[in-house]
Every structure is written in structure tokens, then in C-alpha cells.
Amino acid sequence: MIPVNEPLLDGNEKNYLLECIETGWISSEGPFIKQFEDKFAEKVGRSYAIAVSNGTAALDAAIEALGIGPGDEVIMPAFTIISCIGQIVRAGAIPVLVDSEPLTWNMDIKQIEGKITSRSKAILVVHIYGLPVDMNPVLEIARHYQLKVIEDAAEMHGQAYRGRPCGSFGDISTFSFYPNKHITTGEGGMIVTNDEQLAEDCRSLRNLCFQAKKRFVHERLGWNFRMTNLQAALGLAQLERLEEFVSRKRNMGRLYTELLADLSNVQLPLASTEYADNIYWVFGLVLADNSSLDVEQVMCMLGENGIGTRPFFCPMNQQPVLKRLGLFAEESYPEADRLYRQGFYIPSGLALKEEQIREVAKVLHKVLV
Known part of the structure; x- marks a missing residue:
């Protein structure tokens, strides 16, 4: 049987995982987390990277950090994985769909402007299968109507749009490290942004919104979306290649x-x-x-x-x-x-x-x- 996907794990993966085991750093507190975050942020041209447990978690935290809530409309592609819509619906926001282009299979950007109303809050761009969405017109529309842009680059590790890395566009971008991606951590995801406050909010949201001084007193509901040091070690070895x-x-x-x-x-x-x-x-x-x-x-x-x-x-x-x-x-x-x-x-x-x-x-x- 020729499987639809088989990852390639013949680089430094074993060495880094062995280091985790030998040092005892296997939880989300280990040193590979920051190394992976820093290297990944550099690779995609972002200021901040926040490692999380999977690509869906990355989207959920990003949408929550942007304050998308009841009655807000989010324009997004009809043709995508259901992960993209989950937090929009749970937050009480309204997903507004755009059809696909027949050749690239991405969202038809010519339809976006016609979907905008007074309730529009954000555009969720999802790059599909191998080619990126034509981002410049999307960003221009977002600027004109003062909309947030969420870039789902889950499938775009190493891809570029007009020479600029996918994952570097809009207010916040997300990645997945599922085994069928170019970089895998088994399960895992990454949020990247240039906005310091958004990065801080995402770090808090991934860690149950613990507070520095009153750890078990919570002002906000978050999730346990933490990535482990083992996963980050795997991801760092993959990123090198x-x-x-x-x-x-x-x-x-x-x-x-x-x-x-x-x-x-x-x-x-x-x-x-x-x-x-x-x-x-x-x-x-x-x-x-x-x-x-x-x-x-x-x-x-x-x-x-x-x-x-x-x-x-x-x-x-x-x-x-x-x-x-x-x-x-x-x-x-x-x-x-x-x-x-x-x-x-x-x-x-x-x-x-x-x-x-x-x-x-x-x-x-x-x-x-």
C-alpha cells in the first residue's frame, strides 16, 4: 500500500527527543519551546510566535484574541476544513462564505467586497492545498473597511506570496503541524503576529489564562493549548530542513x-x-x-x-x-x-x-x- 502521507523523520528528530528524555524536560516548560517559537517567527518574518497543541487551537485562540464575538461577521471560504469555522460559531459570530476559484481552488477574492456589511469584523483567509490566496487585494479591502485579517497558513510551510513568506500577512496567522504538513510535531500548531498585545493574549489563552501573581485566580477563560517540549523538539528538527x-x-x-x-x-x-x-x-x-x-x-x-x-x-x-x-x-x-x-x-x-x-x-x- 502506498499511503496518502508518510512524514520524513530522518534528521535531528531522534537526537532532540533523546535530549528531552535525558534532561527530563518533556512538558510545556522545556527549552525547545522557545527555540522553536523564535526560529519559526524568524522563518516567516514575524515578531512573535506562540506554540500551541494543534492548528485548530491556533485558530481558536487567534479568533478569541481578536475579540470576535456575538453578531460579528467573519468572511471566510466555503471550501475549507471545519476547524476554520468552529470558534467563529462558538463565539456567537456569523460566518459569511465566499465561493472558490475554479483553478487555484482558493477563495474567490472578487466576491469579498460584496459580502461586507456594517457588522463585518474580519476576513479569514485560508490558503488551500498548495497555492496562496492573492493577498494584496485582500489586504487593501481590509484596510479600506477597517477589517481584521486572519491568515490560516496551515498548509503553507515554506510557501511565499510575491516573495514574502506565507504566515506574514494580516493581523495574525496560524499554522498546523499535523503529520501530513511539511513540518510536523505529530500534533501541534503555531500562532504568529507582529502585535505584542495579541501575542500576549494568545500566550495567556493557551495557558488557561493563569495570572503571574495570582495563578489560580482567573479573570478570563482560556484553554490548555500548550505544546510539549517533545513536540517542539520534533518541530525544530523539521524546521531545519x-x-x-x-x-x-x-x-x-x-x-x-x-x-x-x-x-x-x-x-x-x-x-x-x-x-x-x-x-x-x-x-x-x-x-x-x-x-x-x-x-x-x-x-x-x-x-x-x-x-x-x-x-x-x-x-x-x-x-x-x-x-x-x-x-x-x-x-x-x-x-x-x-x-x-x-x-x-x-x-x-x-x-x-x-x-x-x-x-x-x-x-x-x-x-x-
């Missing part, structure tokens, strides 16, 4: 594109835009509208031939839990729906070998031609 990992991913993407270019009944990832080259976090395929097979059939057939796959995100307007809350009734997002209905991705983890890529391509031709 980020440029190598990005190069590996782009080589994988180029080889897949070359091998699959003759398939006329699928849409391949866009290789580049005027502002970025694809980083191929995952290598996605979208079946043509006239395909004789549906996604479930194709994924099943690939699985029977030893090829791991994953479906694309289910858009927010189709999520049963959100429908039960009365959200997005009668709303239509045709591009997001198409991507979900016809999209899936194939093995693209960092440990993937060239011969495995060629085998995946061979089986895809067998299934789709």
Missing part, C-alpha cells in the same frame, strides 16, 4: 504533472500563478464534469490497487452540523460544491519515493483511461 522539504514537494508535483498530463478527464493542480509557484502540499485531482466515474468509485478502485487517497474538503454550506444550526440555508457555492463532489488527492507525503509516484501514475491511467 524546510527548504529541502519544499524542494522535494515541488519535484513530486512536477513529476506527477508530467506523468498525468495526458489524462484529459481530470483537472491537475495549477502549477503557478503570477504571484506564487505551487508548493504541492497535496497533489489534488478534480474529475471532469462528464466523467463516467464518481470520486468514491475512483478512490475505491485506487484503494483496491494499493493507492491511498483522501477526499477534498466538504464545504461549510454542506456540513450537517452547520445546517442543523440554521446556517447557510438556501445559499449556493457551486465551485466549492464541485471541488467536493469531484476532487480527491493522491499520495504526496514527504517520504514518497519516485518509484511510488510512477506506480501511482500507472494505476491512475489504468483506472481513468
Whole structure:
């Protein structure tokens, strides 16, 4: 079986983890936490970095730190993972959806301005699968309407927009270190910002809002979102190789594109835009509208031939839990729906070998031609 993802852990990971064990620093108090935070902030061009337990925690704390609450509207993509909407809904705010672009699969920025009302508080930008959102127009809209910008760069480790690192845009940005990301800590996440007060608030929120002088007296409700020293040690070792990992991913993407270019009944990832080259976090395929097979059939057939796959995100307007809350009734997002209905991705983890890529391509031709 060729898995859809397998991380690459053959750098300093063992050495750093052994140091944690030998010194006894395995909790969230260990020295690797600050080292990882400082190095990560430097890598993405931010002043402050706050390590947390996962990417969802990073989003939750960021939204809370920005003071998004009841009645506030947050403009966000319809096509994304449900993590992005959780804290917005829990805070009593109102998610306002934007459909996808058909080629980049990112949010259609041309739709943003038409969604703004007097209640709009923030724009949540989510970079999807390998290409970043076109940020300059988004930032200009945000400045004009005095909106906050939250940048979810969970899938964008090492990616850049017009030469500037993803994760450096807007008021606050978030990352995930789940095992399928370019940098993994097993589970983990990072919040980055240039705003000292936002950074202080996020540090407090990740640590149950303990106070310096009255530790067990709380003025605010927070979470235990702390990252452990073990996770940070793993992340630091991975961060040391980020440029190598990005190069590996782009080589994988180029080889897949070359091998699959003759398939006329699928849409391949866009290789580049005027502002970025694809980083191929995952290598996605979208079946043509006239395909004789549906996604479930194709994924099943690939699985029977030893090829791991994953479906694309289910858009927010189709999520049963959100429908039960009365959200997005009668709303239509045709591009997001198409991507979900016809999209899936194939093995693209960092440990993937060239011969495995060629085998995946061979089986895809067998299934789709």
C-alpha cells in the first residue's frame, strides 16, 4: 500500500527527543519551546510566535484574541476544513462564505467586497492545498473597511506570496503541524503576529489564562493549548530542513504533472500563478464534469490497487452540523460544491519515493483511461 502521507523523520528528530528524555524536560516548560517559537517567527518574518497543541487551537485562540464575538461577521471560504469555522460559531459570530476559484481552488477574492456589511469584523483567509490566496487585494479591502485579517497558513510551510513568506500577512496567522504538513510535531500548531498585545493574549489563552501573581485566580477563560517540549523538539528538527522539504514537494508535483498530463478527464493542480509557484502540499485531482466515474468509485478502485487517497474538503454550506444550526440555508457555492463532489488527492507525503509516484501514475491511467 502506498499511503496518502508518510512524514520524513530522518534528521535531528531522534537526537532532540533523546535530549528531552535525558534532561527530563518533556512538558510545556522545556527549552525547545522557545527555540522553536523564535526560529519559526524568524522563518516567516514575524515578531512573535506562540506554540500551541494543534492548528485548530491556533485558530481558536487567534479568533478569541481578536475579540470576535456575538453578531460579528467573519468572511471566510466555503471550501475549507471545519476547524476554520468552529470558534467563529462558538463565539456567537456569523460566518459569511465566499465561493472558490475554479483553478487555484482558493477563495474567490472578487466576491469579498460584496459580502461586507456594517457588522463585518474580519476576513479569514485560508490558503488551500498548495497555492496562496492573492493577498494584496485582500489586504487593501481590509484596510479600506477597517477589517481584521486572519491568515490560516496551515498548509503553507515554506510557501511565499510575491516573495514574502506565507504566515506574514494580516493581523495574525496560524499554522498546523499535523503529520501530513511539511513540518510536523505529530500534533501541534503555531500562532504568529507582529502585535505584542495579541501575542500576549494568545500566550495567556493557551495557558488557561493563569495570572503571574495570582495563578489560580482567573479573570478570563482560556484553554490548555500548550505544546510539549517533545513536540517542539520534533518541530525544530523539521524546521531545519524546510527548504529541502519544499524542494522535494515541488519535484513530486512536477513529476506527477508530467506523468498525468495526458489524462484529459481530470483537472491537475495549477502549477503557478503570477504571484506564487505551487508548493504541492497535496497533489489534488478534480474529475471532469462528464466523467463516467464518481470520486468514491475512483478512490475505491485506487484503494483496491494499493493507492491511498483522501477526499477534498466538504464545504461549510454542506456540513450537517452547520445546517442543523440554521446556517447557510438556501445559499449556493457551486465551485466549492464541485471541488467536493469531484476532487480527491493522491499520495504526496514527504517520504514518497519516485518509484511510488510512477506506480501511482500507472494505476491512475489504468483506472481513468
